[in-house]
Amino acid sequence: MKMLELIRYNIPPEVVQLWQERESDGLLPLQEMAIKRHDLFGKGNLIVQAPTSSGKTFIGEMAAIQAALRRKKVVYLVPLKALAEEKYRDFSEKYTPYGINVIISTRDRREFDQRLENGNFSIAVVVYEKLAQLLVRRPEQIEEIALVVADELEILSDPERGSMAELLLTRILYPHAGSPDAKLQNAVATDRPRVIGLSAVIGEADRLAEWMQAALVTYERRPVELRYGILHDGVFRYRTYNEFGEGEETLVGGASDAPSEVIAENVHRFVEQGEPCLIFVKSKHESRHGAELLAEQLSQPAAVNAIEALRKLEATRSRDALIRTLNSAVAFHNADLSPEERRVVEQAFRNEEIKVVVSTSTLAVGMNMPTRNVFITPEKWRYDSRFGMPWKTPILHAEYENMGGRAGRYGAGHDFGRAIVLASTPFDQEALWRRYIEGEREHVEPQLARLPLENPILQLVASRTCLTEAALFDFLEHTLTGRWVWSVSLTKEECEFRIRAAVNRAVDAGAISRHPHEDSLEATPFGKAIAAKGVTIAAASELERWIAESETRHWSALDLILAAAMTTDGRMLPVSLTAREYEQADYPARLKRVTENEEITADVPLNRLRNCDMMPFFEEVRAIKTALLLNEWIEHVSIRDIEDAYHTMAGQILAAADHLSWLIDATATLATTLGAHGDFVDRINALAWRVQAGLRDEALPLARAVAGRLPRTTILTLVAHHLDTPEVIVEAPIAALTRWMPAAEARRIQAWARRATSDTETADSSPPPPVVPVLIVDDGRPGEIGLDGVVIALQDKQYRLIRVLAAHPGECVPYETIYRAVWGDSIVEPNQMHFQKRRLLNAITAQFPQYENLITTKPKCGFMLNLTPEQIALPVHEMSYVA
Numbered sequence: 001m002k003m004l005e006l007i008r009y010n011i012p013p014e015v016v017q018l019w020q021e022r023e024s025d026g027l028l029p030l031q032e033m034a035i036k037r038h039d040l041f042g043k044g045n046l047i048v049q050a051p052t053s054s055g056k057t058f059i060g061e062m063a064a065i066q067a068a069l070r071r072k073k074v075v076y077l078v079p080l081k082a083l084a085e086e087k088y089r090d091f092s093e094k095y096t097p098y099g100i101n102v103i104i105s106t107r108d109r110r111e112f113d114q115r116l117e118n119g120n121f122s123i124a125v126v127v128y129e130k131l132a133q134l135l136v137r138r139p140e141q142i143e144e145i146a147l148v149v150a151d152e153l154e155i156l157s158d159p160e161r162g163s164m165a166e167l168l169l170t171r172i173l174y175p176h177a178g179s180p181d182a183k184l185q186n187a188v189a190t191d192r193p194r195v196i197g198l199s200a201v202i203g204e205a206d207r208l209a210e211w212m213q214a215a216l217v218t219y220e221r222r223p224v225e226l227r228y229g230i231l232h233d234g235v236f237r238y239r240t241y242n243e244f245g246e247g248e249e250t251l252v253g254g255a256s257d258a259p260s261e262v263i264a265e266n267v268h269r270f271v272e273q274g275e276p277c278l279i280f281v282k283s284k285h286e287s288r289h290g291a292e293l294l295a296e297q298l299s300q301p302a303a304v305n306a307i308e309a310l311r312k313l314e315a316t317r318s319r320d321a322l323i324r325t326l327n328s329a330v331a332f333h334n335a336d337l338s339p340e341e342r343r344v345v346e347q348a349f350r351n352e353e354i355k356v357v358v359s360t361s362t363l364a365v366g367m368n369m370p371t372r373n374v375f376i377t378p379e380k381w382r383y384d385s386r387f388g389m390p391w392k393t394p395i396l397h398a399e400y401e402n403m404g405g406r407a408g409r410y411g412a413g414h415d416f417g418r419a420i421v422l423a424s425t426p427f428d429q430e431a432l433w434r435r436y437i438e439g440e441r442e443h444v445e446p447q448l449a450r451l452p453l454e455n456p457i458l459q460l461v462a463s464r465t466c467l468t469e470a471a472l473f474d475f476l477e478h479t480l481t482g483r484w485v486w487s488v489s490l491t492k493e494e495c496e497f498r499i500r501a502a503v504n505r506a507v508d509a510g511a512i513s514r515h516p517h518e519d520s521l522e523a524t525p526f527g528k529a530i531a532a533k534g535v536t537i538a539a540a541s542e543l544e545r546w547i548a549e550s551e552t553r554h555w556s557a558l559d560l561i562l563a564a565a566m567t568t569d570g571r572m573l574p575v576s577l578t579a580r581e582y583e584q585a586d587y588p589a590r591l592k593r594v595t596e597n598e599e600i601t602a603d604v605p606l607n608r609l610r611n612c613d614m615m616p617f618f619e620e621v622r623a624i625k626t627a628l629l630l631n632e633w634i635e636h637v638s639i640r641d642i643e644d645a646y647h648t649m650a651g652q653i654l655a656a657a658d659h660l661s662w663l664i665d666a667t668a669t670l671a672t673t674l675g676a677h678g679d680f681v682d683r684i685n686a687l688a689w690r691v692q693a694g695l696r697d698e699a700l701p702l703a704r705a706v707a708g709r710l711p712r713t714t715i716l717t718l719v720a721h722h723l724d725t726p727e728v729i730v731e732a733p734i735a736a737l738t739r740w741m742p743a744a745e746a747r748r749i750q751a752w753a754r755r756a757t758s759d760t761e762t763a764d765s766s767p768p769p770p771v772v773p774v775l776i777v778d779d780g781r782p783g784e785i786g787l788d789g790v791v792i793a794l795q796d797k798q799y800r801l802i803r804v805l806a807a808h809p810g811e812c813v814p815y816e817t818i819y820r821a822v823w824g825d826s827i828v829e830p831n832q833m834h835f836q837k838r839r840l841l842n843a844i845t846a847q848f849p850q851y852e853n854l855i856t857t858k859p860k861c862g863f864m865l866n867l868t869p870e871q872i873a874l875p876v877h878e879m880s881y882v883a
Helices: 001-011 012-022 029-036 056-069 081-098 113-118 130-139 140-142 153-157 162-173 182-186 205-211 261-270 286-296 303-310 317-326 341-350 396-404 428-438 454-462 470-478 480-489 492-508 525-532 536-549 556-563 579-584 589-594 604-610 618-633 639-646 652-673 679-693 698-708 712-720 726-731 734-738 745-766 796-806 815-825 829-846
Strands: 045-049 071-077 101-106 123-127 146-148 194-201 214-218 225-232 236-241 246-250 277-280 330-333 356-359 374-378 379-384 390-394 416-422 512-515 519-524 784-787 792-793 813-814 855-858 862-865
Touching: 001 012, 012 056, 012 081, 012 182, 029 056, 029 214, 045 056, 045 205, 056 071, 056 081, 056 123, 056 146, 056 194, 071 081, 071 130, 081 101, 081 123, 081 303, 081 341, 101 113, 101 130, 113 130, 113 618, 113 829, 123 130, 123 214, 130 162, 130 454, 130 525, 140 146, 146 712, 146 726, 153 162, 153 194, 162 194, 162 454, 162 470, 162 480, 194 225, 205 214, 205 480, 225 428, 236 379, 236 416, 236 428, 261 277, 261 286, 261 374, 261 416, 286 317, 286 330, 286 356, 303 317, 303 341, 317 330, 317 341, 317 652, 330 341, 374 698, 396 416, 396 428, 454 470, 454 492, 454 512, 454 519, 454 525, 454 536, 470 480, 492 512, 492 589, 519 525, 525 536, 525 652, 556 618, 556 652, 556 679, 579 618, 589 604, 589 618, 604 618, 618 639, 618 652, 652 679, 652 855, 679 698, 698 712, 698 745, 726 745, 734 745, 784 796, 792 829, 796 815, 796 829, 815 829, 815 862, 829 855
Parallel strands: 045 194, 045 214, 071 123, 071 146, 101 123, 146 194, 225 416, 277 356, 277 374, 330 356, 374 416
Antiparallel strands: 225 236, 236 246, 379 390, 512 519, 784 792, 813 862, 855 862
């Protein structure tokens, strides 16, 4: 099928031409099959099961673009931030010129979160967790999404994230599960999004397709042949993927039993023949050490463009090591690299400037890294929280397929690829052949029943998907776990017992309230905050204790960072801690020295650890190390100095900053729902920003102004040259800024500085202007309010709500008063108050995001409008429904 034929499916000729240039003149067989046999541009759900490089990702892309061009909203789900960034850059570059509004939402990319919540996008590239959190805050948004492309469906088997993905997909696929209306449950849903799932490595895909109510598009041929097999004693015994034939190829081997030397000899031969190589190893240390050894043995031209790109980045251990290995066109790739360093390596390998990459599994899933030869270590390190330690275990067959699938990629110009596993003995050769060459893909293993059930139950109750235990039982019956596990291993009574026990745990934690007379469940404000931020109930309870102990005392940044790191969600396994460090680095003593001048009497982790004479547990010491290095990170210490002081790497520092800033941001939301003082919450919010960006308080305004467009090093340079305040920037010559940034960015920053100084001058003018009301509520114009001079339209219930709050500014208005004012004698569910408050704030923050805390909840009391009487213009006539 020619690409031009897509014009018949309402794809604009300009987009078809773009696809011809970026893809090819013709569609691959799998893509043609999806369009002609399975109605890709129609309405039904699809699962596309096909090997890597067969073109399945472009199937999802075609469907997404066709829907977006019809002005429908599309969510493209991916499991990893790196994949989200790659897909976002690709979509933005290609489709923004056609008016397609592309956004991204991950844990550390929050700048588009408001647009995601408000539905202001054409295509949203989102990690699974962020969509799950959105549907807690805005459950109605699911009705506005026309298409969900779920990439890498094997996430359903992930031990940590599989339950979240399963719950999310169940909500999308079965929108009426948990509804008390049996007719709705049995009806064919016309208001649910269409789902297209993509995967290369799912076993029994037909069973998954049945659960997803989807047609299965399966194709088991690759556009480029792949020889996958075992190398032993210089002979590569392989099987061909497409033809399923077996053969042998004489490679290099036999001179040494050491696998590293055998790989090195073969890589040297392949590279001399002009064949790039990708080597997967089981640890970060092995990837770096292996690259250094190969760099000493190969004599390839230096990757000069990649070296120049790295020299422009902040100095790190990994950057400097990469520059050395790149002098021989060799690189390594692992989680210790910064995201910018990883991107440089990926791009240079795609351009074939880099000939060899030694990588951990960071390149195994989804990333477009075409090569001719892939060497695979058949073991990996696995960490299990039950034992608190890692151990070696064989890689899964699915992992082997994902890694091997990087070889022989379509469009790379190779007639075939090789996926090679080394065997040291004849026994190993036979065992590896049976496991990976003749073996089958693992089946999807639902994970919902393997983690504490109270957390997914809170998600369902907080989003109002399920409001009774019976509804929870009905919904969970529709999940993959319910269909595949509970239905065959548990009785109905056992399932109900598990659900009831989990609800009781959530009730005991203060996350859910039970109404016995109505047999209904409701998430408390505290529980809604937990669900909306994606933290666990256990971690939220630990943070709640810190909030209670800290609102009225002086506390340092280190205090809260350590509290977050010590929670169950705060464990930072990517931050390495060796046994030698645990015994000799004495991080607890460092903590005591850093905080020796602080007087703390509160029962918080910092105080407990300072006053403990016993050696903390291993994971507690890891938390201390993480908190100490982040405390230096936010004080403008360079990454290289932190690496040296804490025996760590840049990727670990940035991962810790990303993870703990999320938990600190969640702490601010929890504190708000618990009725904490605004200044206390503001300080927590500022710390979340600081930890994310690695900056002091005074640099935050500039950091927010550039919104991630400038690296931390540039901001630190501006601070060092006293070019960090609006007053200085607005007076600085443009040349003083363009020394450190592009001219366009310099002009953008000066425009921000002019606005900021103009606001300051207006505020400082004398005599002071009369107070202009911030909020105008006029009963003569019900259905709208004035806020900062802008008219905001409201529905009747929302207008009544803000009207009663405006009558008592700065005071907690009891729930009973609000109920009478908004509903009078009508009987509605109590949760309607919180629903209308959320809708009201959504309407306000769509225009003014800074007013997200305009109305706050006082637990067990009511709502409060955070304005003074002078800031409100009230009508002269009263309304009968206002108490």
